[in-house]
Amino acid sequence: MELNQELEAVPQALSGHGVEESALVTILGKWDPLEREAFRKKTPNLFIEDKERHFQRWDDHYARLLKHEFVRFKNTVMLWSMHPWERDARLVKEAIKKGKASYGVLVEIACTRSSEELLGARKAYHSLFDHSIEEDVASHIHGIERKFLVALVSAYRYEGAKIKNEHAKSEAKIIFDVIKNAHKKPINEDDEVIRILATRSKPHLKALYNHYKDISGKNLDEDLDDIRFKEAVQCLCTPQIYFCKVLDSALKIDVDKNTKKALGRVIVTRADIDIKEIMADYNNLYGVTLPHKIQDIAKGNYKDFLLNLIARGSN
Amino acid sequence: MATLVVPKDSSPIEDAETIKRACKGLGTDERALISILAHRNEAQRKLLRQAYLDLYHQDLIQQLKCEVSGKFERGLCYWIMEPAERDAAYAKEALEKATPNYYKIIIEIGCTRTSEELLAIKRSYQFLYKHSLEEDVASHTFGDIRRLLVAIVSTYRYEGHVIDESVAISEANIIHQIIEKKDFSNDEIIRILSTRSKKQLCVTFNSFRNLYGSTITKGLVASPSDEYLDAVRTTIRCIKYPQRYFARVLRNAKNELGIDDDGVSRVIITRAEEDLKEIKDLYFKRNNVTLEDFITNNISADGDYKNFLLALLGSNF
Numbered sequence: 124m125e126l127n128q129e130l131e132a133v134p135q136a137l138s139g140h141g142v143e144e145s146a147l148v149t150i151l152g153k154w155d156p157l158e159r160e161a162f163r164k165k166t167p168n169l170f171i172e173d174k175e176r177h178f179q180r181w182d183d184h185y186a187r188l189l190k191h192e193f194v195r196f197k198n199t200v201m202l203w204s205m206h207p208w209e210r211d212a213r214l215v216k217e218a219i220k221k222g223k224a225s226y227g228v229l230v231e232i233a234c235t236r237s238s239e240e241l242l243g244a245r246k247a248y249h250s251l252f253d254h255s256i257e258e259d260v261a262s263h264i265h266g267i268e269r270k271f272l273v274a275l276v277s278a279y280r281y282e283g284a285k286i287k288n289e290h291a292k293s294e295a296k297i298i299f300d301v302i303k304n305a306h307k308k309p310i311n312e313d314d315e316v317i318r319i320l321a322t323r324s325k326p327h328l329k330a331l332y333n334h335y336k337d338i339s340g341k342n343l344d345e346d347l348d349d350i351r352f353k354e355a356v357q358c359l360c361t362p363q364i365y366f367c368k369v370l371d372s373a374l375k376i377d378v379d380k381n382t383k384k385a386l387g388r389v390i391v392t393r394a395d396i397d398i399k400e401i402m403a404d405y406n407n408l409y410g411v412t413l414p415h416k417i418q419d420i421a422k423g424n425y426k427d428f429l430l431n432l433i434a435r436g437s438n
Numbered sequence: 439m440a441t442l443v444v445p446k447d448s449s450p451i452e453d454a455e456t457i458k459r460a461c462k463g464l465g466t467d468e469r470a471l472i473s474i475l476a477h478r479n480e481a482q483r484k485l486l487r488q489a490y491l492d493l494y495h496q497d498l499i500q501q502l503k504c505e506v507s508g509k510f511e512r513g514l515c516y517w518i519m520e521p522a523e524r525d526a527a528y529a530k531e532a533l534e535k536a537t538p539n540y541y542k543i544i545i546e547i548g549c550t551r552t553s554e555e556l557l558a559i560k561r562s563y564q565f566l567y568k569h570s571l572e573e574d575v576a577s578h579t580f581g582d583i584r585r586l587l588v589a590i591v592s593t594y595r596y597e598g599h600v601i602d603e604s605v606a607i608s609e610a611n612i613i614h615q616i617i618e619k620k621d622f623s624n625d626e627i628i629r630i631l632s633t634r635s636k637k638q639l640c641v642t643f644n645s646f647r648n649l650y651g652s653t654i655t656k657g658l659v660a661s662p663s664d665e666y667l668d669a670v671r672t673t674i675r676c677i678k679y680p681q682r683y684f685a686r687v688l689r690n691a692k693n694e695l696g697i698d699d700d701g702v703s704r705v706i707i708t709r710a711e712e713d714l715k716e717i718k719d720l721y722f723k724r725n726n727v728t729l730e731d732f733i734t735n736n737i738s739a740d741g742d743y744k745n746f747l748l749a750l751l752g753s754n755f
Contacts, residue, residue, distance in 0.1 A: 242557070242594070245594050246594075249594075249596045249597070249598065253596060253598055253600035254596055254635075255593065255594055255595055255596045255633060255635070256594075257592070257593055257594070257632075257633045258595075258596070258633035258634055258635070261629045261633045262605075262629070262633070269625075270585075270625065273589075273629070273633070274588075274592070277572075277589070277592035277593060277594070278572065278592065279557075279560055279570060279572065279592070279594075280570055280573075281564045281568065281569055281570040281573065282564075283564070283568055285568045314580075314581070314584065314585070318576040318577070318584070318588070321572075322570060322572045322573035322576045322577075322588070323573055324569075324570070324573070
C-alpha cells in the first residue's frame with residue numbers, strides 16, 4: 124500500500140462502529156515517527172494542531188468516543204454470553220441510570236419480550252441489584268411517563284390466543300376518542316389507555332390495532348404523539364418493524380452513542396428469536412440487506428461478530 | 439403455625455373410596471367427608487383428588503357439588519383446591535360479584551402471599567379464565583382504587599434482606615407530607631406501597647412511627663369514608679402484620695348486617711395451613727372469646743359447615 128492510501132485507511136479504521144483492528148495492527152503498527160506525524164497532521168478531526176507549541180494533540184472529544192469504539196466488541200461479547208435474563212436485567216438497569224434518552228429501551232424490553240422472558244428479567248434483577256425492576260423504575264423516573272413505564276415493566280400478560288373481539292373493538296374506539304381529545308387531556312394522564320396497553324394480551328392488542336385502522340384510517344402508532352406510547356404500540360403489535368427502524372437509525376456513521384448501541388443490542392437480543400423475520404422486513408423497507416449495511420458501517424471484530432450472530436440466527 | 443391436624447400416613451386410594459362410599463345412595467355422610475377432607479394437607483388433598491379421578495373418572499369437586507350445598511359446599515370446594523387455584527377463584531369471584539369489600543380480597547392476595555405464590559396465582563388465573571389477573575382487575579375498577587389494586591397485583595417484590603434506611607426515612611417523610619396535605623391520591627403512596635419490598639416497607643412504617651409518634655393508618659382517614667383510603671389502610675395492615683389483619687377480619691365478621699360468613703370461611707380456609715394459630719391467639723386476646731366459641735355460637739344454622747370450620751381450626755370432627 125502507498126502511504127497516501129495508508130493515510131486514508133487508518134482514520135477509516137477509527138471511524139464507524141467498532142474499530143478495524145487489523146488495519147491498526149498492520150499499518151499504524153509499522154509506521155515510523157515521520158509517518159505518524161504525517162498521519163496526525165492530515166487528520167484534523169482526530170488531532171488538534173497546537174500552532175504555538177508546534178505539535179499535534181488528540182482531540183479530547185474524539186478520544187472519548189474512540190474509547191467506546193474499542194470496547195464495543197468486548198461489550199457485545201459480554202452481552203451475547205450472558206443468560207438472557209441477566210442481559211435484559213442489566214439493560215434495564217443501564218437504561219434507568221442513563222435517563223430519559225434511554226427510556227425507549229425500557230419500553231423495548233417490557234413489550235417485545237414474552238411474559239416468561241420479562242418475568243425472568245425481573246427475577247434476575249432481584250438477584251443482581253437487590254431491588255425489583257418496578258421499584259427502581261418508579262423511584263428513578265419522576266416525569267409524566269412514569270405511570271406508563273412502571274405499568275409496562277410490571278406486566279405479566281396472558282399469552283393465549285383467545286380474545287374477545289367486541290372488547291378489542293370497543294377499546295380501539297376508547298383509544299381513538301382519547302387521541303382525538305389529546306389537546307384537552309394528555310394521553311399520559313389517561314388511565315384507560317394505560318390500562319389497555321399495559322394489561323391486555325398481545326393478540327388482543329393486535330386485533331385492537333386492526334380495528335383502530337378501520338376507525339381512523341391510520342395506524343395507531345402513527346396517530347400517537349407521545350414517543351413512549353408510539354414505541355409501546357410498535358413493540359407490542361409490530362415488533363419486527365420496530366426493530367428494523369431501530370436498526371436503521373443505528374446504522375449511520377454520525378449518531379449519538381445511545382443510538383449506536385442499539386445495533387449490538389438488537390442483534391444480540393433477537394439473534395435467537397426473530398432475526399430472520401427482521402432481516403426480511405429490513406430488506407423490504409430499505410431495499411438493502413442488513414448484512415450489507417453492517418458490512419458498510421461496522422468495523423473489525425465487532426462487525427465480524429455481528430455478521431456471525433446474524434448468519435447463525437437465520438439458518 | 440398451622441391449625442390443621444393431619445394423620446401421619448394416609449392412603450389417597452382409601453380416602454377416595456371412603457368419600458365415594460360417603461356419597462353413595464340418597465343421603466351424604468357429611469361427617470365422613472369432614473373427617474377425611476378437613477384432615478388432609480395440600481399434598482395429601484392433591485393425591486386424593488387425583489386418586490378419585492383415576493378411580494371414578496370424575497373430579498372430586500364436581501362430585502361434592504352434587505352431594506352438599508350452601509356454605510358447606512362452598513367451603514369444602516375452596517378447601518380442596520390447590521392454594522394458587524383457590525386464590526385465583528377468590529379473586530375472580532370478588533371481581534365478578536363486586537361485593538362491598540371485594541378489594542380486600544384482592545389486597546389480601548396481593549400482599550399476604552409471597553412473590554412466588556402470587557406468581558403461581560396469576561398463572562393459575564390465566565389458565566382458568568383466559569385473561570390475566572391484572573387485566574381483569576383493571577377492567578373492573580376505576581380511578582384511584584384501580585391504580586392501587588393493579589399495582590398491587592402486578593408487582594413482583596424483591597424478597598431478600600437488603601434494605602435502605604435512608605430511603606425508608608425519606609419515604610416515611612413523603613407519606614407524612616401526603617397525610618398533612620390530605621393529598622391521598624398522590625401517586626407516591628401507591629408507588630411506595632406497591633413496589634418496595636415488604637422488609638423495606640416495615641422499616642418505613644417503623645421510621646414513620648419514630649419520626650411522628652403515630653401510625654400511617656391513623657393518618658389515612660377522611661370523611662366521608664372512602665373506599666380507596668380503606669384499601670390503602672388494608673394494604674398497609676396486610677404488609678405490616680398479616681396475622682393481626684386476619685384477626686381483624688374475623689373480629690369484624692359480626693356486625694349490624696349479620697355475619698360475614700365469606701370472610702370467616704376465607705380466613706380459616708386460606709390460613710389453616712399457614713398461621714391460623716397466631717391469628718386465633720390474636721383474636722382471643724382482643725375478644726376474650728375463642729374463635730371456636732364464636733363459630734359455635736354464631737354459625738349453628740348449618741351444622742356441617744360449622745363442624746367443617748371447627749375441624750380446620752384443630753377440633754376433633
